[in-house]
Every structure is written in structure tokens, then in C-alpha cells.
Amino acid sequence: MTILMLETLDTAGMALLGEAGEVIHSPTPNAHDHSLPFDKVTAIITRGLGKLDRPLLEKCPNLKVIARCGAGLNNLDTVAAKAMNIPVVFAPGINATAVAEHVLMLIMMILRKGFRAVTEVKNSNWQYRNDMQSDDLCGKKVTLVGTGNIARKVAEYTSALSMETVMCGREGRGMQGLRDNLETHLATTDVLSLHIPADNDNDLFVDAILLNNLKPGAIVINTARGSLIDELAMVNALNDGHIAAYGADVMTTQPPPADNALINHPNTVVTPHAAALTKRTYQEMSIFTALNVVSILSGSTPDKLSIYHGAA
Structure with a gap:
């Protein structure tokens, strides 16, 4: 499995991802600006800056899951992900x-x-x-x-x-x-x-x-x-x-x-969009996101709260 990071997570979350597979980093949150091995990517993770739009998803033919380390999903094209049958992982409630x-x-x-x-x-x-x-x-x-x-x-x-x-x-x-x-x-x-x-x-x-x-x-x-x-x-x-x-x-x-x-x-x-960036909360969001991405990639059952099913 190859996990593309548009932004990093807390060290504990990054360690979990590193143990599960190859982790590659986009030099900036906009992956479109860079030459990356998109054909190998099985997961993409971001926080609040990286945009996971339809063109990016379509660049990754082996994509199995996309994730936002946080609760808001306005920087992810959840409609495209659903149409492409790609699960969307997020971390609601933790923050x-x-x-x-x-x-x-x-x-x-x-x-x-x-x-x-x-x-x-x-x-x-x-x-x-x-x-x-x-x-x-x-x-x-x-x-x-x-x-x-x-x-x-x-x-x-x-x-x-x-x-x-x-x-x-x-x-x-x-x-x-x-x-x-x-x-x-x-x-x-x-x-x-x-x-x-x-x-x-x-x-x-x-x-x-x-x-x-x-x-x-x-x-x-x-x-x-x-x-x-x-x-x-x-x-x-x-x-x-x-x-x-x-x-x-x-x-x-x-x-x-x-x-x-x-x-x-x-x-x-x-304040600079930092409300959720306390030490404890950031670590918990990172671990929760990483664990559930790895679960999907390994064929295990993720936490049901981690999967976005669409607006209520």
C-alpha cells in the first residue's frame, strides 16, 4: 500500500502509517503541482489545506480510500468519491x-x-x-x-x-x-x-x-x-x-x-484556524484517522463513525 500525504499528521499517526506501508509526501498540499507516483497511490490523507478533487482521484487508479484528519469535509469532493466507490474517512466529534x-x-x-x-x-x-x-x-x-x-x-x-x-x-x-x-x-x-x-x-x-x-x-x-x-x-x-x-x-x-x-x-x-490543534486533540485525530485508513487498506472493518455517508 502507498499512502500519499498532502499534509502531515501527528508523529503517532505518521508512525502507524509508516508501519503499514510506503508513505510519500506531496511537497505542497496541492498534489497537482508535482510529479508523484499517482498510479501507485492507494490512500490519500490531508488535513485542512489539501484539496482532494475529482481530477486528483482520477489520477490514482488504485485508490482505495481518501481521508481528512478532522471533521469538516469541504476540501474533499465527497460526491466524486461516492460515485467512484471510494470510502471517505474523517474524524467527527474528536475535536x-x-x-x-x-x-x-x-x-x-x-x-x-x-x-x-x-x-x-x-x-x-x-x-x-x-x-x-x-x-x-x-x-x-x-x-x-x-x-x-x-x-x-x-x-x-x-x-x-x-x-x-x-x-x-x-x-x-x-x-x-x-x-x-x-x-x-x-x-x-x-x-x-x-x-x-x-x-x-x-x-x-x-x-x-x-x-x-x-x-x-x-x-x-x-x-x-x-x-x-x-x-x-x-x-x-x-x-x-x-x-x-x-x-x-x-x-x-x-x-x-x-x-x-x-x-x-x-x-x-x-485566531489562525487553530481551535482543534491542541496537543491531545491533534494526536487523537491523527491516530483515529491513521488507524481507520490502515483498516480499509488491510481489509479490516474501520470504526463506523470514521466513514462519511453523506449529509444528513
Whole structure:
């Protein structure tokens, strides 16, 4: 078996793959740019950068499995994989605790002015304490868009901090059902946090209309996907003060250009798509992904949770 890596995994995961067969590395996440032994490849593994599109799958006539070390699959052509009868391995749920903690960190950094306060003190401005205008989490209403593993874990944490917590799902009615459910909460929401996958149905899900319907002074948190946010609409809402702040771990373009208006806005806190990259979680995702790829290649039965069967 020959395993093509578009990006590396944790050392424990890489060791498992190395024991199972030949591991080759694409010099960059875009395998199309390189001359590689595609005819030998039986598995392709990536994280968040490498694109597993139909042309790449078609270059590999002996391909048995493709995998994403993570939960999101927007960089894999799952439709093409299904048509070609190629199993798709991913690692849902493993990152829930790490991402939920990151969400809570962003909320605290914004509401309690944590990042700004530390920066001011480092700049010798101890008197910033007189201007902080931080606020409590307790009593705030947080509306979670989505009902998956991460949203449920966030709900545990926010409820424990005495935040009024609401989860909005589709309830079998697709994106319109989600929008309808959400609409009943926007005007009373203090914190809106996104926990839905990105697809063609929800590009720019948070647009100017949704932002305008949010409670004045609300904050928005996005640890899901950058494409969910209309960045221009968000900048405008921040500029006019209707939205107090935006906290994110993802951007539409990653890495964003240096002149990106959201990155440079004084009322944003943005981290580099690192919510799930804690030591423990990254290692667990890597091992889980590697084990299940090897299981398929060796003819064994993979963990049923590791196989993507399509959107619910």
C-alpha cells in the first residue's frame, strides 16, 4: 500500500502509517503541482489545506480510500468519491472539546476585554482599567447555530456559566428550517456562535440581513468555516456599531491578506484556524484517522463513525 500525504499528521499517526506501508509526501498540499507516483497511490490523507478533487482521484487508479484528519469535509469532493466507490474517512466529534473551549475563550476575550487588556498593560497602560467596559457572561443569551457535537459541548460550557443557551437546528427542514428557527431568537441574542458545516446552501449564511436582525450590541463567533460570513457585511455592521465584536478562528481566505478589513478592525479577535490543534486533540485525530485508513487498506472493518455517508 502507498499512502500519499498532502499534509502531515501527528508523529503517532505518521508512525502507524509508516508501519503499514510506503508513505510519500506531496511537497505542497496541492498534489497537482508535482510529479508523484499517482498510479501507485492507494490512500490519500490531508488535513485542512489539501484539496482532494475529482481530477486528483482520477489520477490514482488504485485508490482505495481518501481521508481528512478532522471533521469538516469541504476540501474533499465527497460526491466524486461516492460515485467512484471510494470510502471517505474523517474524524467527527474528536475535536469537540477543543473547539468548544476555543469558542468560550473567544467569548471571554471579547466580553471581558481580555486580549485588549493584556495588550494595554504590555504597552504600559495600566490605566486602561478605567476604560475597559468589560461585561459578564452570566445572564447573556448565546444562540448556537447547529446541534452537532461541538454545539452540544459549547452548550454544556455556556450553561455552566449561567448563560441562557439556545441551540438552533434544521429539524428536518433543511437550511430554510434553520433560518426560520434562528429568526425567532436573533432579536434577543447577545452572542451568536456558528457550528454548521460549509456547503453551497449556506455560503454567506451570516449576511447583512441576518446581522441587522441581531440584537444591537451582539457579538458573533465563528469557529466553523469562513465562507459562512459575508465579510463586507460584517465590517459594515462593526463600523456602524450594530455588531459590537466579531471573534473567529476561520476566514474566507486562509491565510488572509495583510490588508483584510476584518483582521485589522479594532473590534475583532481572530485566531489562525487553530481551535482543534491542541496537543491531545491533534494526536487523537491523527491516530483515529491513521488507524481507520490502515483498516480499509488491510481489509479490516474501520470504526463506523470514521466513514462519511453523506449529509444528513
